Amino acid sequence: MSNLDIQSNPLLQSLAVESTKPLQGSDELGQDAFLQLMIAQLKNQDPLSPQENGEFIAQLAQFSSVEGITNLNSSMGDLVNEFRSSRALEASALVGQLVEISSNTARLPEDGELSGTVELPASTERLQITVESMLGEVLRVEELEAQAAGDVQFRWDGLDSNNVAQAPGTYRVRANAIIGGESVEVPVRLAANVNSVSISTDNSMTLNVDGVGQVPIDDVRRFL
Secondary structure: OOOOOOOHHHHHHHHHHHOOOOOOOOOOHHHHHHHHHHHHHOOOOOOOOOHHHHHHHHHHHHHHHHHHHHHHHHHHHHHHHHHHHHHHHHHHHHHHOEEEOOOEEEEOOOOOEEEEEEEEOOEEEOOOEEEEEOOOOOOEEEEEEEEEEEEEEEOOOOEEOOOOOOOEOOOOOEEEEEOOOOOOOOOOOEEEEEEEEEEEOOEEEEEEEEOOEEEEHHHHEEOO
């Protein structure tokens, strides 16, 4: 039984050139291994019962699929690496930046000023902002006049009600509004410094915020 002459077949000759690479030590069937198996099958087939054209075309299509998947995996790997590099650059740019997050606590910095925003769900006849120590001691109470619904910004200069400067540290801020004749506690957003940024294996970003702790980047309400 004679073997199929590859040299007389241009298609098989072109495939044979690519099949000279040795099989790699892997459990997966790569492009080169796939070609070697297909060439060996063609060389050793029975000339009296050759492989049907449909079968050969199916094998070529399978090889194209294997090659396409390999190229796709390579492209996806490059894309993931680029995305990770971009996230790392984005994270490094956030370190040292002020962000505003939904929190009642934040750190009074060395310059002695803490800023934030009160979220009013409705207009109020009176807005009261209270600054407390972490032990619950009331340090300062600010009374604001009637305010329309929406965001109301405020600043605390770091002084208590006796104009005594408070030491840098973490403090609590509460806001109460008179809405519909009743006193209602309303949400507060405070500005704080980003000390560091971490990126998890799923590429999600978490900020380590001064005086607050770890905060997902999606919880940041405003960059200052």
